[in-house]
Amino acid sequence: MPESAAPPRADRAVFGVVFLMLFAFSYSEQLVSELFPSSGDDGHMAWRITVIAVDAVVLGVVGLMKRAVTRADGDVPRLWGWWWTGVVILIGVDALRLIHLESIRVDVLTATVYAAAMGATMAVSLNADPLTLFSSARRVALPVDWARVRAIVPLVVGAWLCYLAASAYVDFFDVDTARALDPAIEAQVSDLTVSEQMSVLSQLCQGAISPVFFQQVVGVIPVLLLALGVEFNYFRRTLTDAAQRAVTAATVTVLAAGLVGALSTLPWDGQGCGDVLSGWHEYFAFLLAVQAVFTGLATLVWLLVASTPDDAAGTGPVNRDAAAGG
Structure with missing residues (x-):
């Protein structure tokens, strides 16, 4: 079938x-x-x-x-x-x-x-045999395997960079930054004048990630979606095999989740107590945004570097015996 x-x-x-x-x-x-x-x-x-x-x-x-x-x-x-x-x-x-x-x-x-x-x-x-990624002989012998392996490569690259981002968030960013005032400091601040309170509060609390990052992501992800959908006909060309359809849906989901995560941070400017994202909100928005941007970029690069016409490597007959799997 x-x-x-x-x-x-x-x-x-x-x-x-x-x-x-x-x-x-x-x-x-x-x-x-x-x-x-x-x-x-x-x-x-x-x-x-x-x-x-x-x-x-x-x-x-x-x-x-x-x-x-x-x-x-x-x-x-x-x-x-x-x-x-x-x-x-x-x-x-x-x-x-x-x-x-x-x-x-x-x-x-x-x-x-x-x-x-x-x-x-x-x-x-x-x-699908993962060795088709490295062997041209296996790609010829196992065209369906190659189509499936080829499809998931950008998702794996995006996941890898998401793992690195999770480590970087802990290693390089101030995850313990003050996001709210403790009662003792709040009592001291309340004794100041209104102008002094505004000045002090704007310096005491801040997020670990610059709000500018999320603002830039909101502009980048739609461009990646348009480039995939219009310039490369990505969505039309990747709907023949069930695995390709699944990867296409996953790619769109990753990009959409990253965009929603970035958009959800915009009401907070990241400066001043009471106007800073919670730790979990900022963390997940950061990871989703990084994964979305790099998955989109990896997909564009992969289509340019390694894409083969679907009728040559994705819809041909399956020749499983030509290269034995593990």
């Missing part, structure tokens, strides 16, 4: 793989940290174990969806070696983070390994 005529259940499995890996898995650490804030070594350990448990559940569900995608392709079970390798690496990195390692190099290394393993796991869960 052609991919474009795949049954609805298979389409749901494909969409589930992409959205679970990109959002539920990638943001599990941030969501758990906000839902279950912790302090001290014991709290840190319990919080990290919760992240590992959540990630394991998400990967288990993705594994079930991989079976559904394989059956819809009419294929024999394949690439499970790749899948388990990706899962072991992802859970291993989660476990490594149980140890406090304060180093920028370690953060960059773990983010890079994590993103690569996440991308490989997503690819094989879509029943």
Whole structure:
């Protein structure tokens, strides 16, 4: 059965793989940290174990969806070696983070390994051989695999830079900046004249991220959407295969979420007590904005550098036996 005529259940499995890996898995650490804030070594350990448990559940569900995608392709079970390798690496990195390692190099290394393993796991869960990214012979032998792997590359790049942004937010920005007055200082300020109060309050509280950043993002993301939709015919060319449709929907969702996150910060100017974003609001808006901008840029660059006409590499017959999977 052609991919474009795949049954609805298979389409749901494909969409589930992409959205679970990109959002539920990638943001599990941030969501758990906000839902279950912790302090001290014991709290840190319990919080990290919760992240590992959540990630394991998400990967288990993705594994079930991989079976559904394989059956819809009419294929024999394949690439499970790749899948388990990706899962072991992802859970291993989660476990490594149980140890406090304060180093920028370690953060960059773990983010890079994590993103690569996440991308490989997503690819094989879509029943696609990730080695097609590096082998022209495999791309010729496995055109459907190549179309699916090619489609997810910009999402993986955007996720990787989002991981780096999460580390940078903690390492380089003043996340402990005062966002509200404590009672003692508030009492002292209340004794000042109105003009003095305004001057003091404008200096005491501020956010960790400059409001100018979010203002610029609000202007950049719509331009990226227009460039993708009009100049490159991105949305028309990526609707033939279920995986391509899922990635297209995920790309638009990432860009829209980043735009909404940036827009949600505009009512606050980031200066002065009572006019500063809360920590969680600023953090998630920053991550969504970074992921959206770099996913859009990566998609544009990837279309220019590595795009192949769909009739040559995305809709041809599947030749699974030409290159054996793991």
